[in-house]
Amino acid sequence: MSTAADRLDHWIRTRFADLNTELEQRYFAAHTEILLGDPEIDRVKHTIVTQGAALIAELDPVTSYDLLGLVGFYLGACRRHEVGSPAELTPAYAVANRIGLALGVAPRYVFAHQSLYNLAGREGYRTFTTLPDERIFIEYNGLAVLAYQRAATALRRIPTLGVGNPLAGYLLEDARTALLDVLRFNQSLAKELDVDRFFLNIRPYFKSYRVNGIEYRGANAGDFAAVNEIDLLLGLCRQEDPFYQRVLSEKAPYLPPEDQPPLRAAMTTEPLLTAFLRESAEPMPPQLRANAELFLEVCRAHAAAYAFHHHRLVKPFLEVPAQHAPPSRQEDLTASGPPLSVVIESLARLADLRAARDRPGLTTARAALDQLRDRCA
Numbered sequence: 528m529s530t531a532a533d534r535l536d537h538w539i540r541t542r543f544a545d546l547n548t549e550l551e552q553r554y555f556a557a558h559t560e561i562l563l564g565d566p567e568i569d570r571v572k573h574t575i576v577t578q579g580a581a582l583i584a585e586l587d588p589v590t591s592y593d594l595l596g597l598v599g600f601y602l603g604a605c606r607r608h609e610v611g612s613p614a615e616l617t618p619a620y621a622v623a624n625r626i627g628l629a630l631g632v633a634p635r636y637v638f639a640h641q642s643l644y645n646l647a648g649r650e651g652y653r654t655f656t657t658l659p660d661e662r663i664f665i666e667y668n669g670l671a672v673l674a675y676q677r678a679a680t681a682l683r684r685i686p687t688l689g690v691g692n693p694l695a696g697y698l699l700e701d702a703r704t705a706l707l708d709v710l711r712f713n714q715s716l717a718k719e720l721d722v723d724r725f726f727l728n729i730r731p732y733f734k735s736y737r738v739n740g741i742e743y744r745g746a747n748a749g750d751f752a753a754v755n756e757i758d759l760l761l762g763l764c765r766q767e768d769p770f771y772q773r774v775l776s777e778k779a780p781y782l783p784p785e786d787q788p789p790l791r792a793a794m795t796t797e798p799l800l801t802a803f804l805r806e807s808a809e810p811m812p813p814q815l816r817a818n819a820e821l822f823l824e825v826c827r828a829h830a831a832a833y834a835f836h837h838h839r840l841v842k843p844f845l846e847v848p849a850q851h852a853p854p855s856r857q858e859d860l861t862a863s864g865p866p867l868s869v870v871i872e873s874l875a876r877l878a879d880l881r882a883a884r885d886r887p888g889l890t891t892a893r894a895a896l897d898q899l900r901d902r903c904a
């Protein structure tokens with residue numbers, strides 16, 4: 528016998544996706560992010576609100592991360608179409624808040640719900656729409672997340688081996704190829720994703736939304752611990768840096784629950800760059816030198832993948848189309864809530880830290896990396 532959660536899941540995978548797709552096709556035909564005040568379109572929007580509310584009202588008080596995602600899909604779509612009064616959405620808010628509090632996470636759906644916690648059997652995985660562009664976006668983002676996780680898994684095993692260990696060489700090579708995969712998936716995404724479809728029909732589902740009157744910022748593929756574990760373990764970002772501390776504490780509630788312990792562990796582990804510099808103070812034995820050279824390549828691969836994110840994804844898919852958005856939509860452009868220029872500035876700083884690119888007002892790991900490179904020469 529199916530449960531109320533199964534029925535909600537089935538609806539999300541079928542009727543909900545069809546209704547969203549119908550709306551997206553109407554918006555796209557009008558080349559706009561949203562159409563307001565059209566009675567026919569408003570009827571479709573309202574069908575989403577009422578059908579979802581009826582299914583959510585039947586839910587048993589189960590605490591599961593997956594269920595938070597299901598209810599979040601519904602709330603994300605209501606936000607995207609700008610429908611649903613607080614009274615209509617209160618039962619959904621109550622479920623989301625209860626699960627969020629029980630699991631210690633933000634009470635909204637995050638990218639983990641769309642990628643790694645999204646069961647696919649015969650029916651495939653859950654999406655907001657049936658548009659191929661959404662699948663392109665989700666799949667390449669998800670693949671890049673998996674590749675970041677592979678790199679983080681390899682790097683976090685090195686501290687107990689030591690940087691001169693031949694086994695550490697194997698793990699560094701694994702991290703390097705995983706980060707090259709991140710770059711490759713990002714490149715495929717940039718090639719295959721249509722800018723207008725992304726901007727008008729996909730991005731709006733990732734916006735901030737309110738739960739019980741509190742605003743929770745939008746979803747993005749960065750809401751996993753892996754990328755930060757890589758930053759910290761390599762030694763490119765420092766947990767004592769107030770800017771980076773803000774990045775970590777802002778992100779914490781948006782991580783899936785099992786990502787919290789490895790991130791905490793990375794904060795208390797000696798960075799590999801520090802360990803390499805300590806061990807390489809005397810003339811370097813061949814294994815240590817080989818590992819140090821590989822380590823420098825891992826750093827370069829991390830920098831390249833993230834520079835691509837900044838210059839070939841964020842700018843062309845968000846910053847450029849945003850310049851043509853009507854003034855009334857300007858303040859609603861990012862996933863996080865702050866103005867787009869502030870978000871881009873913060874991403875640029877992360878890109879410079881990961882690339883170890885010093886600039887006025889920003890001292891990075893550049894000098895330490897150059898010192899290690901000189902010792903390898």
Ligand code: HEM
Pocket residue numbers: 667668671672675712713716720725747748749750754836840841844845861862863864870874877
């Ligand atoms: C069209 C594609 C993409 C666009 C437009 C995009 C845009 C953005 C934006 C605007 C943010 C900041 C979120 C906010 O605060 O509003 C962000 C964060 C982030 N994105 Fe993407 N992104 C894209 C694809 C990807 C992919 C494929 C990955 C790989 C996993 C990725 C990884 C990240 C990470 C790690 C962050 C968190 C900030 C950081 O630690 O650097 N993004 N992205």
